Amino acid sequence: MERKARAAAESGVLLLVIAGILVALNALSALGVYKRFDLTKAERFKLSKGSANLVHDMKQTMKVDFYVTKGLPKLDAFVRDLRDLLQEYKDASGGKFDYTIIEAKDEEQKKAAKEAGLRETPFGEASATEEKAAVTMGFMGLVLKYGSEKDTLPYLDPSNTSGLEFWITNKIREIRDKADDIKHKVGVLTGHDEMKLTEANLVPAQLGKPSMQDILVKNFPFYSFQDVDLKNGDNAIDESLDGLVITQPGKDLSEKELRRIDEFLLKGKSLAIFASAVNVKANDASMNATLATHGLEKLLEGYGIELKKEVVLDFGRAFTVNMLTQGGIAAKRFPQLLTVQDDPRFTGDEALLDASFPAFFRMTDLAVPFASPLVLHADKQPDATVRAIARSSPNANAVGGDSVDLKPFQNWATLRKKGALAQYAIAASVEGTLKTAFPSGDKQGIETPEKSAKPARLFILASSQFLANPFARAGNAPDMGQMGMMMPQMGGDEQLQQLAQPYAQQAITQTILSFKNTLDWLGGDSELLAVSAKILNEAPLVYGEVSKPNIDFENETEEQLKKRDEEMKAARKTTQNKVQWLLILGIPLLFSLYGVYRWRSRLAARENVSLA
Template identity: 25%
Template sequence: MANQRTKAASESIAFLVISAGVLIGFNAIFAILPPLRLDWTEDELYTLSQGTKRLASSITDRLEIVAYFSEDLPPPFNATERDVRDILSEYQSAAGSNLVVTFISPDTEAEKEEAQEAGINPVTHQRVTSDGAQVVEGYRGIVMRYLDRTEVIPVVQDTSGLEYLLTTNLSLLLNEKHTIAVLTGHEGATLQEGLQTLQACAPLYEFREVSAESEIDPEIEALLVVGPQTPLSDAELRNIDSFVMAGGSLGVFGGSVALTVENQQPSFSTVDTGVNTLLRPYGVVMESEMLLDTQCRRMQTPQGPRSSPPFVLVDLTLRQSTDCSNNDDCLDTAGPGFQCDKGTCQHPVTFRLEETWAPFGAALEVTEGASERAAVIAVSTENSWTQEVSSINAGADFTPRSEGEKPLMVAIQGEIPSAFEEGQTSNDQARVLVTGSALMVRDEILGQVQQMARQQCPMIGPFASALNAIDWLAQDADLIAVRAKDVSDPSLRVPENVESAEEEAEEAIRQAREAGQDAVNALVQGDQAGLDNAVGSQNDAIGAREAALERALLAREEWDAKMQQYRWGNMLGVPFLFALFGVVRWRMRLSRRKNISI
């Protein structure tokens, strides 16, 4: 028996030694390999986008990143340095030996002076202890240097948008700015009035104003026409057409509906700026009626005090094709539809966006035979309709009509036929983006989004779509996938029965409102028969509304109960399974010991 015990002990020691050797060997191998991270999030939130990797791999000289982070920062900033280290290690893996990363904790006076000279100043933090709250200073900033250029991130607030900041600054270090021109002379938006917010949030671009009375500089990469209110001359239209035929990009934001605000009240008018003379041969027509939607937001007037009466800014849900992929590989391919290995991908302008705002805009129509080069990339909801501009009073209630989805944004790419020279087409570099709303890119809307999000450049809805549009026109898609990342906690998808019940309730409410309006009209006209019919219809609609609301409430309660089950399952289910596994394993070991014969 003693020999058997000695043999068993020797075998156990040998097994432990071999296992330790294997583990040490694996650690040594993985220590010299690039770090490996598994990202199972749907949008690959914690993995560098393809555009960032491509940009980092283009570094040809030494690029130095110095991160200044004080030790022992209070929560939640004590975890920021670790997250910054992780993301910078991803940049190093993509860039190779040309990227050098250094972390410094400014403890000495010399290090603090060095940080401040580089543009990183200390920020105050509040540390809560048993003795009360204390105010402490600390550093959490990043400096990037390449050749004779330097970019600074003075304060890393959190890491949710850090890849966007780093990649933006990396592009500023490595590349020259793209030139974007804005058409002047037609009472539309200018760089001084209307587009200041867009400029401030697009640091990769150099904006300038141009006139189309003469030939447009071919060095300009994209021309923006934002809300013109007076007609473009034939010479201007011809010069813009020549610019597109030569491979330039054109963005047309509005041009058929004009908005003016007087005494804090908006008024609208139809304008014939001539843009359709240019756009119709390209493949799209901007209609003269305003596009309205029941899915809208109520906001203050662009001018006047906050106490002024609010009016409706009609905004349209930006809906994508259901068979699209979110993989950002499609951003590297060209052509309408953006085919890639994993199926039809989303267009870069609308990449991963769920909605945007298109206030006071016109619907679009793709012309016959243009579908191969013109792609509808954003539409209104099914509960939208068009209405004569002259009949609209922004302070009054609208009578909704469901006319189905309407094209809101159209992207044109490929061989675009000239609007003036028969038989002439552009080269494959030309791009045209058309939307019926000028406010999509103007300060009046972007400024209000800033106030709502309490950020200077929030990468949501209108901001993201505006910047994506500029990127696509300038043929620089590196930041689009980064901009689309949302690191907020993902929410569970609401089941179809809940959505359908709520949609039925909304439809019943709309029908009841229409019946009530019909009753009012019949009463004013003295039509007793019409009044009786309208009242009967209203009663039926009210009954249907109550039933639909009850179904929606029951469906929502069932869904809430199911979410509670998910929540408790995550909290208790996983620990229970681990405990059960331990008990089962323990019982199996006891059983094996009882069966050992000596």
């Protein structure tokens, strides 16, 4: 009895101690003293190193007024989360970032918020227990002041917390660059009928006319684009540019122009190429491609990258759109548009997407239209790292010739059986001390060293329309100026425009973000890549029991391929169900069994106690 009393007293004391610890932790949390641990892959719940360094390295102090509306559970939770994020900026800044929370209740505060550029917005929230909703008017935005500059994030949506750090950090960067006169100039090659960044080719015409350059300049105005016309090689490239971008040319580059690009790169600069051998004209609904590399192959060959005059058709990872047909909803595949995914089941030299490379940082998938194969020859650049950073699936083939029919709806069986199926590199990088691409021949008055004076960088994504929506570019009617503004839906190919909408929904956000990351890479701002990754959705789980697809694309019919798809989906669903029930029932059951085991062990131990 004495032993039982002692055990009961010890248990009571232990419970009191645990209760005291919990009360203390809750009290500290209420006072704002707590620590969060973020174990997510994208570090979604802690400040990125790039954001921390940005505010820490500011020359002046930034003041932020955080206008909030409270009173509803969702609003209160959002305010708390954003306050925590702002506090992390403050803690990392070394005294160069501070914020004030303002709940605009009186007319004077509301007037100040409106004059600063914030929008008064209705906020509503339905009751979970009663058939009614609460509505209130107020503000939810930031006013940022740095030096002589002032700007706002006029409205933050409490129902969408993803990407908050992304938009705040980019706004901080924008204001800082204006006040401190920091320039980010990117050169874009012109003069060869290139696919321009200013083309309105991202969505079907009836949805508007946004261009890649418009979106970037509007949302990230710290970038400026400068046309680079080499004038057949007579003009050198401005050394003040952060880097040079080459988009799909429509005419050949002369050797003298290629030597000018080599000259620029050997000064320790950066070059990004978004081009392939696949040339599909704008507003051409036939989508018949001519195959030509327009001289880029001569430049790339010198850096250890062979650009093949072929188009990659990927039957293993084709871009897929679910469409309404007479037989119901059917998945339509477009093998001329590759879906390149970060799939950990493919490793080493089979890896599909290197999500550690800046342009693709932490991305889960990308749509890559009209790609050409790349073959790497690392021996040509012994002092640099030459590597493939994106590949097709192993079930792809490369088709050559002078032209290839790439219209969306066709029987792909003939093209599928042209050549053996294989995996192809479609993106590559070269980084380090580069040797000139033109060590011999007529220098044509352009003197270049044998090697770059400092490390230089080259990135190529061998896709002619990666920076566009290929269905919109081919399906939209030609720009008709004033008449087109009066009748915006006139002309064009309706079927391609219908396909352009799901392509925009599925692919364009990642495309824009990848290009923004490339611009950061060109300018040496790679630290901010982790911030950009936070606007993306979390990567889907990959289940090890669902093996890599092993499909006989050469001999199987479309019906058999469809059946394979269903089998893969069923296998994935089965594995998901197993994981779900393991988490719901399995782990609690294991804890229960362990508790019973411990209880029975104690009983057995007590029965064997000797009172001698």
